[in-house]
Amino acid sequence: FFKNILVPYDESDHAKSALHVALGMAGQYPEAKVHVVTVIPSAALPNPTLLGEGFETPYAIADPSSYERIMDTAVKRAVADAEEVVDQSRDDAQCKIVADAVIAGSPVEGIADYVESHDIDLVVMGRRGLGALRGMLGSVSFGVLRSVDVPVMTVR
Numbered sequence: 082f083f084k085n086i087l088v089p090y091d092e093s094d095h096a097k098s099a100l101h102v103a104l105g106m107a108g109q110y111p112e113a114k115v116h117v118v119t120v121i122p123s124a125a126l127p128n129p130t131l132l133g134e135g136f137e138t139p140y141a142i143a144d145p146s147s148y149e150r151i152m153d154t155a156v157k158r159a160v161a162d163a164e165e166v167v168d169q170s171r172d173d174a175q176c177k178i179v180a181d182a183v184i185a186g187s188p189v190e191g192i193a194d195y196v197e198s199h200d201i202d203l204v205v206m207g208r209r210g211l212g213a214l215r216g217m218l219g220s221v222s223f224g225v226l227r228s229v230d231v232p233v234m235t236v237r
């Protein structure tokens with residue numbers, strides 16, 4: 082069985098279905114762990130390289146410690162959202178479930194790094210996400226399929 086299953090989570094219904102499928106696969110194994118992880122693209126946060134003297138940012142960040150605080154808040158918020166959906170879907174799953182969030186250059190990069198650093202042996206993710214465009218496969222799913230060496234399951 083799969084010991085460390087990653088569910089990349091973006092709050093879409095597809096990602097929620099992916100969590101449901103992952104729990105169905107791992108739920109009966111107390112040794113299994115399902116990681117529900119949101120990637121916050123660093124572009125969504127203020128850019129620290131623009132914080133030098135003479136630069137204006139919409140965030141008016143005066144010192145690096147407040148930048149740390151913004152990152153911290155963003156991560157905590159994402160973890161709280163993931164924890165909430167985990168609580169709603171836990172049922173009587175016996176496996177371990179963790180909610181996490183990471184900041185990375187892109188969702189694909191963050192997911193690929195997480196796979197490496199947490200010994201992930203299966204990724205279960207939505208076929209689509211929050212994006213409005215219709216199509217076969219979202220760009221994050223496509224990128225993950227191309228970047229990781231472990232099996233990837235996409236869920237509708």
Ligand code: ATP
Pocket residue numbers: 088089090091093095096099118119120121122188205206207208209210211212213214218219220221222223
């Ligand atoms: P696109 O983003 O290409 O416009 P989309 O939003 O419909 O299209 P994706 O972003 O590829 O599709 O989403 C597919 C799946 O990827 C989601 O269901 C989710 O599992 C995962 N995913 C997407 N964005 C993130 C993210 N920021 N953090 C974690 N997982 C994500």
Ligand code: MG
Pocket residue numbers: 210211212219221
């Ligand atoms: Mg998307």
Ligand code: MG
Pocket residue numbers: 212220221
């Ligand atoms: Mg996208």
